[in-house]
Amino acid sequence: MTEDLIYKSDLSMNFKFNDYMDYGGKVKRYSDADSPKLFLNESCIHAAMVIKEILDRATKKSIDIDMFCGAFSLFRESFKQRIDEVKKQMQDEIDIEQKDDFDSFNPYKDLIDSLKSFFSKDLHLNVVLAKPLENIKNDDNYGFFKDKMGQGLLSFRLMDVDLGLDHFIVSGDAFRKENSDKERTATCSFNRPEYAAMFRQTFEGLKSFSSAYSF
Amino acid sequence: MPFFDNDFQLLSSAQQTFLATIATLVVLCSYKNNSNFLSSLTTIFKDVFHKDIKHKIEWFANSFELSFLDECNIYSHSSVVSEEDRESLIAIQLEADTIRNEFFIKASEDKIKKSQASFDNQTKLNDEKQFPLLIAFYTFVISVAVLTVDSLNFNRIFGVFVLFLFDFAFLIMTISGWVEYWSDKAFLLHKLKNVDYFWGIATLLVLVLLLCEVPLLVKIFLLIFAVLFYAAFVYCIILKKCQGDNYNIRVTAKYVVKRIINAAFIALIVYAAFQYDFLYKMAPEELQKRFDIIMDNLSFVLDGLFVWRMMFVILCVLNAFILPLFLKYCYDRKNWETIKETIEQDFDGFHQKRDELKSRYNKLKEKIGSGKVS
Numbered sequence: 291m292t293e294d295l296i297y298k299s300d301l302s303m304n305f306k307f308n309d310y311m312d313y314g315g316k317v318k319r320y321s322d323a324d325s326p327k328l329f330l331n332e333s334c335i336h337a338a339m340v341i342k343e344i345l346d347r348a349t350k351k352s353i354d355i356d357m358f359c360g361a362f363s364l365f366r367e368s369f370k371q372r373i374d375e376v377k378k379q380m381q382d383e384i385d386i387e388q389k390d391d392f393d394s395f396n397p398y399k400d401l402i403d404s405l406k407s408f409f410s411k412d413l414h415l416n417v418v419l420a421k422p423l424e425n426i427k428n429d430d431n432y433g434f435f436k437d438k439m440g441q442g443l444l445s446f447r448l449m450d451v452d453l454g455l456d457h458f459i460v461s462g463d464a465f466r467k468e469n470s471d472k473e474r475t476a477t478c479s480f481n482r483p484e485y486a487a488m489f490r491q492t493f494e495g496l497k498s499f500s501s502a503y504s505f
Numbered sequence: 506m507p508f509f510d511n512d513f514q515l516l517s518s519a520q521q522t523f524l525a526t527i528a529t530l531v532v533l534c535s536y537k538n539n540s541n542f543l544s545s546l547t548t549i550f551k552d553v554f555h556k557d558i559k560h561k562i563e564w565f566a567n568s569f570e571l572s573f574l575d576e577c578n579i580y581s582h583s584s585v586v587s588e589e590d591r592e593s594l595i596a597i598q599l600e601a602d603t604i605r606n607e608f609f610i611k612a613s614e615d616k617i618k619k620s621q622a623s624f625d626n627q628t629k630l631n632d633e634k635q636f637p638l639l640i641a642f643y644t645f646v647i648s649v650a651v652l653t654v655d656s657l658n659f660n661r662i663f664g665v666f667v668l669f670l671f672d673f674a675f676l677i678m679t680i681s682g683w684v685e686y687w688s689d690k691a692f693l694l695h696k697l698k699n700v701d702y703f704w705g706i707a708t709l710l711v712l713v714l715l716l717c718e719v720p721l722l723v724k725i726f727l728l729i730f731a732v733l734f735y736a737a738f739v740y741c742i743i744l745k746k747c748q749g750d751n752y753n754i755r756v757t758a759k760y761v762v763k764r765i766i767n768a769a770f771i772a773l774i775v776y777a778a779f780q781y782d783f784l785y786k787m788a789p790e791e792l793q794k795r796f797d798i799i800m801d802n803l804s805f806v807l808d809g810l811f812v813w814r815m816m817f818v819i820l821c822v823l824n825a826f827i828l829p830l831f832l833k834y835c836y837d838r839k840n841w842e843t844i845k846e847t848i849e850q851d852f853d854g855f856h857q858k859r860d861e862l863k864s865r866y867n868k869l870k871e872k873i874g875s876g877k878v879s
Contacts, residue, residue, distance in 0.1 A: 469574070477598060485603070
């Protein structure tokens with residue numbers, strides 16, 4: 291039975307464009323309703339959608355964001371390429387009436403736009419990195435990141451040692467916590483103060499295991 | 506002088522050159538801007554220590570065995586699982602995260618971080634070059650004293666006596682330094698009692714200046730070193746004041762009185778050394794003969810002075826660059842065993858909560874697996 295369940299797991303499923311649109315709509319609904327619903331994240335596009343929503347909520351509510359991640363990859367060029375690849379794979383399945391929506395579907399751009407809006411309100415994104423940012427200078431957004439660091443809005447710390455804890459992003463009562471690096475799965479909610487507080491506390495703890503990082 | 510003839514030569518020219526080269530290298534290596542030698546060494550040891558910390562943290566992380574969460578995660582993503590069960594699975598994962606993070610942060614901050622912080626402080630001190638510089642400075646002073654004694658041919662008994670004093674100071678300093686590492690206290694330089702060395706040696710140099718008929722060049726040397734040692738003494742006092750470490754006027758006054766007594770004591774010893782001839786001649790003939798025999802028997806010690814010098818030079822190099830880190834590392838290893846035991850006790854609470862969660866998860870899995878899916 292276990293094997294059956296794992297086999298049937300949605301993790302092995304290839305998402306279609308409609309699935310992403312539905313997911314995006316669901317995320318928006320949960321956020322607008324301040325829903326305490328715990329929901330799952332199962333792909334890089336899902337991640338971009340949820341984090342964009344967390345950024346938008348933080349901007350709206352004027353609250354800072356704490357993030358513990360690998361190498362800030364979500365906002366990097368490599369992530370954009372991954373999304374483009376996924377989009378390319380979906381291209382053949384797109385109906386003619388979906389074409390316009392599909393062409394304008396750009397989760398990475400939406401994410402960066404939300405990040406820009408977030409910083410425009412002078413809010414802070416505090417990041418603890420598990421790994422150093424390699425080749426960051428080759429990124430299109432390098433100048434933007436550097437500029438925000440200069441303004442003190444974007445700050446990085448690098449872990450001195452690997453603690454083996456799961457990555458997460460937390461802002462107010464909203465959070466997204468990765469369950470598996472391998473499967474790219476995560477658990478999210480926009481209104482679970484008890485878990486958000488736990489991740490914020492963890493973030494404070496992580497600070498003491500990391501050093502200020504700059505590029 | 507019954508036990509030293511005029512041909513007595515403490516060091517050969519080659520030995521002097523070698524010694525001076527070693528001393529100069531040590532001094533140069535202590536300056537950040539002049540050499541990367543020390544920083545390279547520090548980096549090597551820092552890496553070793555960080556690897557050790559990493560090993561500890563890996564052990565620590567492995568102790569938080571939550572492997573059932575991977576399976577739980579896969580179940581939670583299954584389309585076969587009902588929404589109700591999915592929420593229960595997600596709740597188990599988040600609860601597990603909560604207890605893991607809580608224990609991890611608490612235990613890590615209390616225990617592991619402490620040992621890392623003590624290392625960071627030590628590295629910081631090394632980075633500031635205070636401790637190695639001090640030792641290198643001593644080495645340099647000794648080398649200069651050795652060279653001066655030999656090349657300028659002034660009172661050999663006094664020269665040998667001064668060198669023995671240096672050696673003694675060195676030995677005491679080295680031993681006290683080690684004791685402090687083992688007792689996990691601050692570095693030598695930051696302990697008030699160790700400021701004594703600066704005062705003592707500066708005073709000794711001034712006494713040499715006052716009591717000894719030495720050439721002008723030697724006087725200049727001695728004066729420079731005396732001023733430097735006094736400056737180091739004042740600097741340390743100010744440093745302690747800045748750190749607010751039990752500094753008050755009464756303690757300082759008491760301290761200065763102690764130093765005056767100390768200086769008087771050194772003066773007495775030096776004076777006695779200068780009066781050796783006089784004392785020797787004043788002693789009964791029988792005692793003079795016995796003393797001659799003793800000194801003859803001890804001549805091998807005096808012949809071995811070069812070995813002594815070299816041994817101390819090597820010792821100070823080791824002391825300055827390698828032993829402090831090595832001993833600290835050993836101490837930390839020893840300390841870690843105690844910490845580990847404490848953490849393992851802390852784990853009991855974690856393991857209890859983890860087992861409860863695991864049991865909840867197994868029941869849920871059984872329910873899902875048996876087809877009782879709602």
